[in-house]
Amino acid sequence: MIYSDIEKYFSENVPQKNYSELSIDKESKSSLISSSKKSYDFDELNTKIKTSDTIIFNTKKISLVEFKNGDKIKEIDIRLKCSESIMSFLNFILEEQVVETLCFPSQFFQFYLVFNRKKINASQVNHFGNIQRKLQKEYSNFYSKVVIINQDQFKRVFRI
Numbered sequence: 001m002i003y004s005d006i007e008k009y010f011s012e013n014v015p016q017k018n019y020s021e022l023s024i025d026k027e028s029k030s031s032l033i034s035s036s037k038k039s040y041d042f043d044e045l046n047t048k049i050k051t052s053d054t055i056i057f058n059t060k061k062i063s064l065v066e067f068k069n070g071d072k073i074k075e076i077d078i079r080l081k082c083s084e085s086i087m088s089f090l091n092f093i094l095e096e097q098v099v100e101t102l103c104f105p106s107q108f109f110q111f112y113l114v115f116n117r118k119k120i121n122a123s124q125v126n127h128f129g130n131i132q133r134k135l136q137k138e139y140s141n142f143y144s145k146v147v148i149i150n151q152d153q154f155k156r157v158f159r160i
Contacts, residue, residue, distance in 0.1 A: 025069035117150035
């Protein structure tokens with residue numbers, strides 16, 4: 001029930017943009033994902049803190065997704081996106097009275113960080129694997145899954 005209430009609210013009230021817009025790097029003006037398929041613009045919900053770029057409703061899961069097109073992605077930046085995104089999302093749905101309460105740990109929520117495979121070397125990919133395992137354990141009360149993947153893997157997972 002909670003999942004469908006949240007999804008319904010978003011479909012009726014939250015703007016969508018295509019993935020090309022959602023994944024644009026403001027510095028280079030290039031998109032990580034080139035697609036006209038649309039998703040919810042998470043930045044529209046809270047402009048005061050750094051949140052993920054989009055929210056995807058898929059197979060009874062709510063995925064908070066951050067796109068990173070740069071060549072240097074620090075662990076602290078990933079941690080901040082994980083924690084601030086879930087807090088912002090929860091505050092939003094509770095303030096908007098989309099749901100009355102939400103219990104944790106929740107199997108609804110997932111966090112994805114999507115990186116540009118052309119800008120990340122093999123040692124950084126290994127480092128991302130270590131970060132992913134660490135955050136999966138540390139954030140297990142908030143997210144059922146924490147995933148760090150490249151843009152091609154993301155397109156396959158979400159059929160974009």
